[in-house]
Amino acid sequence: MNAEFLKLRLLSLPRWTAVAVLAGVVVTGAMLDVFPRDDGAGFISVMSTVTSLLTEVAAIVLGSWAATLEFGSGTLQRTLTAQADRTRVLLAKLTVLVLAVAALALAAAAAAGGLVDVVTRQQGIDLDRGDLAQVLLANVPAAITVSVIAFGLGLLTRSIGGALTVTLTFVLVLPGILVLVPDVSRYVYATFEGDMTTRLAGDVAPGAEVHSLPVAVLGVLVWAVVLLVPGWLRFLRDDLK
């Protein structure tokens, strides 16, 4: 696992991804300072939406990268001769990925919360800081899950471009289309993920049809496993260069 941490620290993509997320949060904070909302909920809503989107996209990028790095750089041979147990290789990569995405999502939430706090104080707007923290932290599990899905699809496609395209389509594009088929859209990944985040944020609108938290979490986990396993098995079984 130390080698995976070293790659994360030394290679440039994770660093730039983190910079992009934090820069996005800072820019949003600055925009809220210039164009303030009417109340605290408005600030929280804008910052939560932006942070959620940024961390999800970053999680997809990191998940795709973690799964496909060795295929792209031709370093699979050295990875698999340093550790020939392929399950251990994947577990190390996945563990480091989950920890990195969790750290990034928490850092983004902390930065977002701090900025909203500073801006609302400057604007003289009263803010429930408990609500702010709950809403921002509710995005963290979704970011982790989507990184695992990207990782699984990366193992399947073995190309960072392929993994990014398929995961973004699955997580962000497909749900928008399937809304047209309500009976189906209720069971797609994005619905479970959205409901999980909504429940964790304590932000369920009255009368809204939202899965309970256990059902939403179960739905997210089932989808993550379903999308992780084929690529995982392919990696374990195939001849690899």
Place this chain on the structure above:
Amino acid sequence: MVTAGSSAAPPIEFEQVTKRFGKRTVLSDLSFSVPEGTVVGMLGPNGSGKSTAMRVLLGLYSATSGRARVLGKAKGDRGFADAVKRVGTIIEAPPLYKRLSPIDNLRIRVAATGYSADDAEVRGLLNRVGLAGRLDDPVGDFSLGMRQRVGIALALVGDPKIVVLDEPTNGLDPAGSVEIRNLIKELPGRGITTLVCTHRLTEIESTCDYAVLMQKGHLVAQGTLDEIRSRSTVGGHRIQVAPDSLERAVATLTGLGLGQVSVDDGDIVLARTVDDPAELTRALAQQGIYLRGLQNQHASLEEAFLEITGGDHAESEAGS
């Protein structure tokens, strides 16, 4: 089978290994073993199955049938992963993170294997392969030859028991090739068993104790270099006698029924190798002809290779 005096399991062993990709057979019933502390060359033209054999050995590919063992462990055996960790390897191109420096590439290797190698050791190794002064530059900026040096340093980092090098002097200039060959020749002294895969005959001749010749996935010959050379029909003797005795000497040798006898540049050339050359001197002396010189002619490894493989291409010049 290539063997040594030790009775312990050989560090590298192929036992009837066959590898197919669909209907295409890339390795066919490959069997050989590499004795501990030797440098063995695996020689064959491009596409002969050398790299595939290495990948099967290291567990990157699964054998269709047969077993390839490293330090006595085959893929699927308990302890195989630990055995493979003791192998330093380059297969085809050096596997490098191109945006990172040589030192960071080696740090990742050390962390991945769990070897104990401190920064000083890593730097020392890079200096040894001729990379002093470029330790902190991204390897993506390096020439092919310099990347090859980083790859060799990667293969040697830690304490490998086996080193597998595929075309180790690929891209190196003549001086660099000599340096790397000298480095390879030092490995047995450190207790490292080395398998050098190449299509370059000079590589084998200058570094190896034994050779395994492959062609189209088959092992076609193996043994010491002398044993392989001896499989060639190229051989015989060159004999020098006084010019006024030349015709009588040719007649005498022809009369012995030893095959073709010819004259080349004043020398008598006997095409076939005679088991006991004293037989020749005796026969000539009985006719009052005394030798001025007698040389045994040997096939070069290149001649033997071409003869064994039926002319399949392998390169005799480094860098060609």
